[in-house]
Amino acid sequence: MLADQIKLDxxxxxxxxxxxxxxxxxxxxSELSYKKIDVQRDLIDEEVTxxxxxxxxxxxxxxxxxxxxxxxxxxxxxxxxxxxxxTYLPKQLSEDEIRAEIGDLSQFASFAEAMKVLSPKFRGxxxxxxxxxxxxxxx
Numbered sequence: 001m002l003a004d005q006i007k008l009d010x011x012x013x014x015x016x017x018x019x020x021x022x023x024x025x026x027x028x029x030s031e032l033s034y035k036k037i038d039v040q041r042d043l044i045d046e047e048v049t050x051x052x053x054x055x056x057x058x059x060x061x062x063x064x065x066x067x068x069x070x071x072x073x074x075x076x077x078x079x080x081x082x083x084x085x086x087t088y089l090p091k092q093l094s095e096d097e098i099r100a101e102i103g104d105l106s107q108f109a110s111f112a113e114a115m116k117v118l119s120p121k122f123r124g125x126x127x128x129x130x131x132x133x134x135x136x137x138x139x
Contacts, residue, residue, distance in 0.1 A: 002048040002088060003032055020077075024084045028055060049089065049124045056085050093126040099134055111139040 006025060013022040031051050036043055043051075059082040066075035093101070101121075108114035114135045122131050 002045045003043055006032070006048075006088065020080060021084055024081050028052070028085065028088075031055060046124075052085055052088055053124055056082060056089070059085065090125050093122070095130055095134070098122065098126050098130055102131075102134060105135060105138040111135060114139070 006028060010022065010025040010029060013025055028051070031054075032043060032048060035047060035051050039047070059078050062078045063075050063082065066072075066078060102118060105114055108117065115132070118131055118135065119128065122128070
């Protein structure tokens with residue numbers, strides 16, 4: 001399970017003295033604990049991935065904000081954290097792979113209907129902005 005791997009990697013980072021990795025994994029473990037309390041059971045991999053995606057999104061937004069504010073050092077730190085978190089996500093699909101999986105969009109009556117079906121299909125496997133861009137090109 002993904003949650004078990006994160007615990008093992010936290011221990012490894014602690015032993016190796018990798019402070020940044022340890023900090024990121026502790027933060028992630030904390031978020032997973034909150035989610036576990038919310039659902040009142042052990043998390044399945046899909047739920048762990050959803051927590052990871054939420055944290056990845058936070059980092060991307062922070063990188064953007066820090067870059068716009070001219071705070072390169074903070075943006076660099078967030079970028080390093082983002083790379084650590086992304087190692088736990090499934091391999092991300094390329095734009096061509098996404099287009100191939102989406103196939104013919106004419107089966108959907110509207111943009112909203114297409115996104116309602118496609119968003120869950122690509123969650124964790126592809127950047128949502130790319131999926132939106134591809135669907136938006138058709139509508």
